[in-house]
Amino acid sequence: MPANLLIHNLFEQQQEQHPELVAVSFGSHSITYSQLNHRATVLSKAIMAHSSGSRIIGLSTTRGIEMVIGVLAILKAGKAYLPLNPDYPQERLQQVIADSEIDTCLCSEGELPFFQSLGLAALSFDSIIISSNTVHYLFDKQLAYVLYTSGSTGKPKGVAMAHGPLVNLIEWQQQNSVAGIGTKTLQFAPLSFDVSFQEVFATLSTGGTLVLVNEGLLLEPQQLLKFIDDEGINRIFLPFVALQYLTEAADISHIYPKSLQEVITAGEQLKVTPQVARFFVALPNAVLYNQYGPTECHVVTSLKLQGNASAWPVLPTIGQPISNVAIYMLDENLQQVAAGQQGELCISGGCLAEGYINQPQITTEKFIEWKHPERGILRIYKTGDIARYLPDGNIEFLGRKDDQVKILGYRIEPGEIEVVLTAQDGISQAVVLPVED
Numbered sequence: 001m002p003a004n005l006l007i008h009n010l011f012e013q014q015q016e017q018h019p020e021l022v023a024v025s026f027g028s029h030s031i032t033y034s035q036l037n038h039r040a041t042v043l044s045k046a047i048m049a050h051s052s053g054s055r056i057i058g059l060s061t062t063r064g065i066e067m068v069i070g071v072l073a074i075l076k077a078g079k080a081y082l083p084l085n086p087d088y089p090q091e092r093l094q095q096v097i098a099d100s101e102i103d104t105c106l107c108s109e110g111e112l113p114f115f116q117s118l119g120l121a122a123l124s125f126d127s128i129i130i131s132s133n134t135v136h137y138l139f140d141k142q143l144a145y146v147l148y149t150s151g152s153t154g155k156p157k158g159v160a161m162a163h164g165p166l167v168n169l170i171e172w173q174q175q176n177s178v179a180g181i182g183t184k185t186l187q188f189a190p191l192s193f194d195v196s197f198q199e200v201f202a203t204l205s206t207g208g209t210l211v212l213v214n215e216g217l218l219l220e221p222q223q224l225l226k227f228i229d230d231e232g233i234n235r236i237f238l239p240f241v242a243l244q245y246l247t248e249a250a251d252i253s254h255i256y257p258k259s260l261q262e263v264i265t266a267g268e269q270l271k272v273t274p275q276v277a278r279f280f281v282a283l284p285n286a287v288l289y290n291q292y293g294p295t296e297c298h299v300v301t302s303l304k305l306q307g308n309a310s311a312w313p314v315l316p317t318i319g320q321p322i323s324n325v326a327i328y329m330l331d332e333n334l335q336q337v338a339a340g341q342q343g344e345l346c347i348s349g350g351c352l353a354e355g356y357i358n359q360p361q362i363t364t365e366k367f368i369e370w371k372h373p374e375r376g377i378l379r380i381y382k383t384g385d386i387a388r389y390l391p392d393g394n395i396e397f398l399g400r401k402d403d404q405v406k407i408l409g410y411r412i413e414p415g416e417i418e419v420v421l422t423a424q425d426g427i428s429q430a431v432v433l434p435v436e437d
Contacts (some may be wrong), residue, residue, distance in 0.1 A: 002199040006163045007144055008075040010170060010205035012037065015410055018181065018207045024068050026212040031065050033204075036072065043073035043106075046127035051104040054079065056146050056357075058097070058105030058120060061085045061191040063212055066125040068200060070106040071191075080143035080160065083192040086114055092156070093118055096148050100158050100357050108339045132227050146357055147194055149295050158357035166197065167252065168350045172323040173202045176302070178234065178261045181207040185235040186228065188242070190216065195237050195266060203235075218242075221249035229257040236260070239267040256282040266291040269397065272312045280309035282322065292318035296366065296381050297351045300325045301395055317394040318387070324350035327395060329388060334370060337388075342398055345387040346370070348380045371380065 011033075014021075019034035031039075033322040047057060057074045059081045061067065062365050074081040084093060086107075097118060105120040115122040144163045148156040179185065186211050189196040203210045211231055217224050225246055228236065238246065250256055270290045275277055280286055283371055287306045303319025305312050321327050328336055329343030337343035345409040348370075355363030370380045386398040 003109060005167050006075065006142060007166045007201055008072055009281075010167070010201065011072065013122055014205060014207050021181070022209045023204060023210065024065050024210045026063070026065050027214075029065060030209075031069075032202040033207075036069060036204075039069050040072035040076055043069060043125065043127060044076035046123060047079065047104070047106070049075060050123055050127075051079075054102065054104055055084050055143060056080045056100055056102050058082050058102050058115070059191065060082045060105065060106060060107035060111055060115070062111065063187075063215060064108070064179075065212070066108060067191060068212075071200060074106065074382060075144060078142065078143050082146040082148075082158070083190070084115070085190065085192055086111060090118065095156060096158070099148075099156065100146060101382065130411050143354065145197065147192060147295055148420065157359060157362060160354040160357050161194075161298065162354055163351070165298065165351045166201070166256070168324050169322070170201050170205050171259065172435050174206060175323075176304075177202065179203060179207075181208040183208040183234045183261075184211050184232060184259075185209070186233045186237075187212045188237055193267075194298050198264075198299070199237050208235075210231050214338050221245040222253050222255075225249045225253060225255050225257070226286050228260065229255050232259040233257065234259055235262040235264070237264045237266070240265055240270050243270070243273065244271075244273060247273070247279040249280050250282070251275055258283070260286045262289065264288050264289040264291060266293070270316050272305075272309070272314050272316060280305075280312075288312075288371065290318060292348075292395075293351070294381070294383050294385075296353045296383075297325075300351050301327065303394065317390065319395065320393055321349075322351075324379075327387075328370075328372075330370075330382075336373075340388060340391070342388040343384055344401060345379045345383045345385045345395070347383060347395075348378045352379060354379055385431045 015033040016035040019032065021033050023031045023033045023036045024031050051057060057079045059070050059074060061083045082102060084105060103121055105115045105122050106125060107115050107122055109124045109126065110125060112122045118215065142163050143160050144166050146158045146160050147270065148158050150156065179202050185199055185208055187199050189199060200210060211233060213227060217227060243263065256279065263286060265288065280288060286354055287304060290303040290305065291299045292301045299322060301319045301321050303317055303417060305316060326348045328346045330346050331337050331343050352367065355367055367381050369377050372378050384401045386401060387395050388398065390396055
């Protein structure tokens with residue numbers, strides 16, 4: 001594919017080939033590829049008219065077909081989207097707005113007053129202002145999204161991801177997935193999680209249907225399992241905790257959706273518990289993928305588990321690098337460790353984010369220029385994760401260098417919580433420790 005391809009171009013190609021296929025469904029409502037493309041194009045012109053000078057546009061994470069229209073419209077307008085969850089505390093939202101310096105947000109009509117109260121120019125999904133502005137793309141640095149992660153200083157960090165790494169990921173996904181014409185993918189992750197990008201674009205770039213669900217259903221594993229079965233869902237992306245809940249629900253209800261062909265998990269350590277094993281034994285044609293990648297790089301490795309699930313390892317590896325990605329294990333002196341030895345997992349190749357929005361110091365600390373003994377100077381991202389290469393080429397994840405933890409897929413910096421606690425009157429010192437339940 002062309003080197004300067006943008007991620008929404010992959011959707012537009014499918015729209016040209018299959019305009020009448022259902023692109024997104026939500027309850028009793030659905031929208032075809034042609035309708036989705038038209039509405040996104042119209043809205044993109046309104047975005048250009050209202051915010052021609054802005055690089056980043058806020059986007060309400062409230063679930064609905066309009067949310068997907070908003071993602072595409074922002075990208076078509078040559079902007080990056082920044083998910084804003086209206087259920088988050090206003091102080092957190094104001095931190096993100098101030099740090100990213102955004103001035104505009106897309107949302108539903110009913111949410112306009114809320115986002116306007118945050119000082120944003122709120123634009124509804126139904127805006128149809130036509131602009132004559134022309135979009136000038138910067139192909140190598142054109143941002144696609146900005147996602148905020150926890151920060152050890154008490155301030156969240158906005159990861160700026162360009163189109164190039166995302167196109168690389170989706171092209172790799174197309175070659176390593178059953179996703180295709182008519183396949184149904186469940187849209188499970190909040191828009192503020194990077195995996196939501198895969199859900200949306202690995203589906204809309206292959207002629208599949210993205211199936212949205214109400215937030216409440218996501219909290220009811222048995223009802224969600226029944227929904228997957230009734231709707232004939234073929235692909236789902238789940239963090240391990242959600243996968244465990246779903247397989248426990250299958251044990252209780254004896255519902256095993258025969259339509260399921262792929263389950264992709266990421267975000268935390270995968271454990272093949274007895275429930276997970278029984279679930280896949282009952283679905284011998286389903287494949288489980290264990291993917292790894294921090295927000296700063298999205299997915300960088302993948303392991304495919306198939307066949308007899310009762311023989312799968314209890315703690316699977318994170319697999320091997322995807323296309324155009326290299327993984328290096330480095331010691332404290334940034335030297336590669338010997339084969340089989342543990343080191344800090346560092347990432348290079350066509351997957352790296354541009355850095356952190358308006359935080360050049362942290363960007364230069366985490367994204368560094370490193371001299372490879374044979375390949376010369378490479379830009380790498382230091383993950384803070386500890387890992388090692390196994391003799392078969394797979395990578396074993398061994399934990400963190402620091403005290404960062406993951407809970408339900410969220411990156412949590414205990415230091416960030418400590419900073420907030422010590423800012424309270426009467427508290428001079430605080431220590432936050434994660435405790436396993």
